[in-house]
Amino acid sequence: MFLREVCAQLLSFTFGIGSALPATATAAATPAKPTFATLGSNSCFSLPVVPKVESTETGLGDLKSRFAASPAHSANAKAEDTKGAFNSVSSTGARSKKAFTFTVHPKLDSPWRDVEWTEERKMSLMKSVGSYRPSCEYVTQARILLLGPVGSGKSSFISSVQSVFNGRVTNRAMVGSSSTSFTKKLQSFNIRGQKGEDPTGLVLCDIMGLGDGEMTGLTLHDILSVIKGHVPEGHKFSSDQPVRSETIGYVKRPNFKDKIHCVAFVVDATEILTYPKGLSTTFQQLREHISDLGVHQVALLTHIDQICPETAKDVTQVYKSGIIQEMMSKAGALLGMSTSYMVPVKNYSSEVDLNMNTDILLLSAVDHILQYVDLYFQDNTPQYTGPKIDHSL
Ligand SMILES: Nc1nc2c(ncn2[C@@H]2O[C@H](COP(=O)(O)OP(=O)(O)OP(=O)(O)O)[C@@H](O)[C@H]2O)c(=O)[nH]1
Numbered sequence: 001m002f003l004r005e006v007c008a009q010l011l012s013f014t015f016g017i018g019s020a021l022p023a024t025a026t027a028a029a030t031p032a033k034p035t036f037a038t039l040g041s042n043s044c045f046s047l048p049v050v051p052k053v054e055s056t057e058t059g060l061g062d063l064k065s066r067f068a069a070s071p072a073h074s075a076n077a078k079a080e081d082t083k084g085a086f087n088s089v090s091s092t093g094a095r096s097k098k099a100f101t102f103t104v105h106p107k108l109d110s111p112w113r114d115v116e117w118t119e120e121r122k123m124s125l126m127k128s129v130g131s132y133r134p135s136c137e138y139v140t141q142a143r144i145l146l147l148g149p150v151g152s153g154k155s156s157f158i159s160s161v162q163s164v165f166n167g168r169v170t171n172r173a174m175v176g177s178s179s180t181s182f183t184k185k186l187q188s189f190n191i192r193g194q195k196g197e198d199p200t201g202l203v204l205c206d207i208m209g210l211g212d213g214e215m216t217g218l219t220l221h222d223i224l225s226v227i228k229g230h231v232p233e234g235h236k237f238s239s240d241q242p243v244r245s246e247t248i249g250y251v252k253r254p255n256f257k258d259k260i261h262c263v264a265f266v267v268d269a270t271e272i273l274t275y276p277k278g279l280s281t282t283f284q285q286l287r288e289h290i291s292d293l294g295v296h297q298v299a300l301l302t303h304i305d306q307i308c309p310e311t312a313k314d315v316t317q318v319y320k321s322g323i324i325q326e327m328m329s330k331a332g333a334l335l336g337m338s339t340s341y342m343v344p345v346k347n348y349s350s351e352v353d354l355n356m357n358t359d360i361l362l363l364s365a366v367d368h369i370l371q372y373v374d375l376y377f378q379d380n381t382p383q384y385t386g387p388k389i390d391h392s393l
């Protein structure tokens, strides 16, 4: 026991994740001068820090800014970033994951959040999430947008939640691995209930990752267009074609049902310490604009199994993990968000079988999101009739 504590204080381990950094990624991480990407007839910078670009043509101003927060970012590049240098963002080459280095944290004596890890709890969460209906007479489904850097686990979360209801691991939203966003389109997934039950009132919207390259990253303008409900289902995002009224299928006068009712930011716990500095500015900008639209925001911290071996083995250890607690608070700082809005999540990635505790964590995340969806309806519908979800179940 004594030895364990001493080790915990002194040792620093490297918890290897994914493949080694390929030569292309190393090159991509080399600091370079800011570059210009052409957006129609408007040019915009591609920088880690989102710049304000004046547009005299459309009046979109800083909404034309492109998010360029590359995950292909080495420790060297990070050091350069702190000196104020810009990093160029490669849109080619395999997505690379750095080794996650951390000081071993002693296991906490008591969990920092209480969760009941029982079959009963899982069933009651499935019942409350499965029977969820928006507390607003104008809509039958709550639309939640998942927003986060490339590879953070947005599509995996959708597939994982659907897997819980299917009773087996399924890949509903396609999950991939490349340095550019695997997901290119706006795709809405109505989570289906258990076999024989009606579809849930829950729609999880998948979208391209933030800042996956100077030629492919999402713009703030496009993100806000999605949230306002202007973007048609299946729209493929393109750097040189921002969403505009001429876009095929553009929803000119979006109804309440077309809008996004809550945004869930998704960040990868293994990348929190190595995300480019500019990502924080990007999140800040996003949060300000999204808040202006009256849309509540929460956050999911994914890949927690990859920063805590105990949690990888046994998900019930999640709230006793010092490293996960620390990464939650670092993620909160990155997002400019209190940790009370955030939940840790372990998505199904390589598993073939469901695990009850993983299901509970996933369903708890959905339950958490739905509380903020209800707040949106409460704030934005004149005829709000009160919540129809029993969170105490
Ligand atoms: N171990 C582990 N792997 C995860 C987790 N979440 C996602 N992954 C893996 O991370 C990789 C990227 O996941 P995606 O779901 O495609 O990420 P995304 O945010 O949709 O990425 P883009 O569509 O490219 O923007 C895949 O290999 C997933 O299997 C997690 O919680 N734990």
Ligand SMILES: [Mg+2]
Residues within 6 Å of the ligand: 154, 155, 156, 174, 175, 176, 182, 183, 206, 207
């Ligand atoms: Mg995806």
